[in-house]
Amino acid sequence: MRPRFPKLRELGEAIRAIVQGPFTGKGTSLRGVSPFPGVRYKIEFDQDKCIFCGACVRVCPANARAIIDVPEMAIRRNIHYQDSCIYCGQCVRYCTTQDAIRHTPVFDLASLRSDGFANEIQGELVFCEICAGVVAPKKQLLWIAHKAGALVSANPNLYLTLYRELGILETLRPCSPSLTERQSHPGPFRSDSLRILCPDCRRRVSLRESWGE
Secondary structure (H helix, E strand, C coil): CCCCCCCCHHHHHHHHHHHHHCCCCCCCHHHHCCCCCCCCCCCEECCCCCCCCCHHHHHCEEEEECCEEHHHHHHEEEEEEEECCCCCCCCHHCCCCCCCCEEECCCCCCCCCCCCCCCEEEEEEEEECCCCCCCEEEHHHHHHHHHHHHHHHCCCHHHHHHHHHHCCCCCCCCCCCCCHHHHCCCCCCCHHHHCCCCHHHHHHHHHHHHCCC
C-alpha cells in the first residue's frame, strides 16, 4: 500500500511550526501560566531541613518513599520515587519539621527514559558506642535536642550528640569494647551511662549500674 502524501494544510502547519516554534510549550515558563496556590506538583526535599526521621515513609499510601540505612557508609538514604507518587501531599502535611518537603511549580515530568525518577538525599547516622547498632540520624537527634531546650540534659544521647557537634566533647569511635568486656574491666562508676547507646544497651547498662552484676 502506497503511503498517503501530506495535504497542503498539513505542510503549512509543519512549516509554521519550524519557523514559529511549536504551538504547545513545555511547562509554565513557556506558556506564561502561573500555577494555582495549593496545587500539588513535583515534590522536592530540602537537604538542609530534612532530619531523616522517616515520617514521610510511614504516611505514604503509595509506597513511593523509602528509608535505607547503609551502616558501612554511616549514612541513611531518603528516597522519593516520582514514578510511583500519587502527589496526595501526605508527606508534606505530616513532615516532622513541617518544611523539609515541599511541592514545586514543576509539573512536566514526562520522559522517554525509565530511569531518573528517584530523588534521594543522604544523612549521617549515629551509632551505639557499645554494640555499634544504629541509634538514629544525627540531624534528628540534633533537631530534638534544640526542641528540648534545657530539658536536653535528661537524655544522654541528645546532649552528647549536641555537645560533640558544638565541639565541647570529643567524639568517640563506634564499636568500643562490648558490654561483657567492659564488665570485666569496669571504668569509673556509671561511666557507661554517659555514652550514646541504643535502647537495648541503655537498658542493660542501667540495670547493671543500678543492681550490679
